[in-house]
Amino acid sequence: MLDFDNYRAAQIRLPQFGFPIPGCDPFDKAVVHKTYPESASPQKDLCEVTDFEEIRFEVTYGVCRAWIGPKDKSGSNSFIIKFAIGGSDERHKSLREEAAIYHEEIPSLQGIDVPTFYGYFEGATLGSDAERVSCIFLEDCGGPVYSSLVALPLSARAEILKKIGRIHLCGLTLDDFDEGNVVRRKKSYRIIDFQHVDFGHKCLWKGDRVYEGELVPTFSEIGCPIMHTYGLELDIWESRAPGSASFWIKSPEERIPNTLSKGVKFFHDDDVKNFHTWLKNYKQYEDSMTPEEYMEKFERPAFTRRYFGPRIFRPDQ
Numbered sequence: 358m359l360d361f362d363n364y365r366a367a368q369i370r371l372p373q374f375g376f377p378i379p380g381c382d383p384f385d386k387a388v389v390h391k392t393y394p395e396s397a398s399p400q401k402d403l404c405e406v407t408d409f410e411e412i413r414f415e416v417t418y419g420v421c422r423a424w425i426g427p428k429d430k431s432g433s434n435s436f437i438i439k440f441a442i443g444g445s446d447e448r449h450k451s452l453r454e455e456a457a458i459y460h461e462e463i464p465s466l467q468g469i470d471v472p473t474f475y476g477y478f479e480g481a482t483l484g485s486d487a488e489r490v491s492c493i494f495l496e497d498c499g500g501p502v503y504s505s506l507v508a509l510p511l512s513a514r515a516e517i518l519k520k521i522g523r524i525h526l527c528g529l530t531l532d533d534f535d536e537g538n539v540v541r542r543k544k545s546y547r548i549i550d551f552q553h554v555d556f557g558h559k560c561l562w563k564g565d566r567v568y569e570g571e572l573v574p575t576f577s578e579i580g581c582p583i584m585h586t587y588g589l590e591l592d593i594w595e596s597r598a599p600g601s602a603s604f605w606i607k608s609p610e611e612r613i614p615n616t617l618s619k620g621v622k623f624f625h626d627d628d629v630k631n632f633h634t635w636l637k638n639y640k641q642y643e644d645s646m647t648p649e650e651y652m653e654k655f656e657r658p659a660f661t662r663r664y665f666g667p668r669i670f671r672p673d674q
Contacts, residue, residue, distance in 0.1 A: 359425065359434055361475050362396040363375035364404040371482070371490065373419060373444055379585030387442075387490045389480030393456055396476075404651060408433075417444030422497060431488040436475065440492035442482065449491040451552050453477060456493050458551045463527050470520040471548050498549070506536055507592050513546060514567035514591045517585050522567070522584055525560035530583060560584075563635060569593050588627075616648040617657070628660040 361367060370384035388403075408424040418441045426433035439455075441448035459467065459474035467473045475494035481487040506514060524531070531538060533553045540547050561580035568574045571639060573594040579585045588594060619637055635658055639651050646654070 359436055359475055359494075359496075361391060361404060363399055364391075364401045365389045365399045366402070366480070367404040367406060367478065369406050369423065369438060369492070370409050371438075371440055371549045372409070372414045372419065372597075385442075385482045385484075387480055389478035389490055389492060391476045393453070393477040394460055394480050409438075412437075417442055418448050435497040437495040437497050438492050439495065440490060442490050443488035449479075449489065452491050452493055452670065455551050458529070458554065459493070459495075462529055462556075466520075466523055466527065468496065468553075470523050471551075472498050480632070495549075497542075498540045498545070498547040500540060502536050502539045502541055502546075504536075506539065507590075511569055511593070514593055515567050517546055517548075518567045518569075518584060518588055518591060518593060519589060520546065522562045522564065522581070524548060525558055525562060525581060526564060526585065528556060528558050528560075530555045530558045534587070555658065560582075567593060571595065577585070617652065628658070631658045632660075 366388050367390075368386060370382075370386055373385055381633075400432060404425075406423045406425060408426070408428040410422040410428070412420040412422055414421070420437060420439050422435055423432045423438050424435050428435065435646055439452065441452055458475065459471070463471055464474075473496035475496070477491070477493050479489075479491045481490055502509070506517065515642035521531075521534070529551075531548075531551070531553065532555050538548055538550050543581050562584055563580060567584075567588060568578065573589070574585075576582060576585055579588065617639060618632075635655065638655065639648070642651055
């Protein structure tokens with residue numbers, strides 16, 4: 358594991374905004390000092406980080422991958438720098454708050470469910486027009502999931518839901534969770550981006566099962582309505598048969614509910630309510646039309662996911 362506690366400062370390079378100028382270095386040098394959490398007694402002066410790769414960059418903030426040692430050399434360790442440069446104080450403040458979440462709210466999840474946090478650093482770019490720089494150093498947990506999370510294997514989707522649950526048990530919820538909050542290296546997944554969180558969540562998930570591959574669990578079985586919603590969106594469960602007692606007023610022809618409900622998938626709890634209403638409505642027409650005729654005249658409700666789709670980069674990740 359990387360350790361920056363033994364250095365008084367780190368020299369990094371941050372990408373310059375705009376098109377690169379031929380013959381010029383596309384990165385600005387900056388010297389930053391670890392200010393949170395404070396290092397006990399650093400012994401070395403400067404950790405010089407020389408190899409960088411831009412991941413995402415806007416005018417005053419971004420993310421890049423950095424290496425301790427040449428990146429093409431076997432054994433070189435990479436890590437992630439999430440930074441703000443110049444601009445308003447809000448960007449710098451947001452990074453400092455995210456650092457506190459990693460260090461104070463979810464330390465037990467680091468290296469397992471979220472990246473390991475190496476520290477919050479502050480400093481300035483070098484040169485006469487020095488600009489303020491703040492950044493957090495994080496474990497490099499791989500690249501983004503570009504496709505929909507629903508396209509992942511069931512075991513991976515179930516593990517992601519469990520990671521969300523363990524974050525909940527620390528009292529946090531991500532209020533804009535989507536594909537942009539997940540990165541992976543091979544078959545290992547991590548949840549990232551804690552700039553948009555809500556505190557004080559009292560999650561009743563028991564911390565073990567998410568019932569993947571089984572029938573949709575009840576609220577009491579999962580213990581958390583947010584996790585229940587995400588589980589439906591992630592297609593973790595088999596839909597409960599709409600022909601069962603909880604979805605259907607008994608009909609003399611068993612084939613009727615089966616025909617009307619064939620292929621239905623629910624993604625939200627109000628989907629069940631809307632479908633149930635449509636299904637019940639058939640009772641008044643069952644003597645005058647077949648299920649097929651009813652479906653042609655009264656279109657069956659269509660249900661879609663609301664949160665997960667093709668990967669979209671958010672500018673403030």
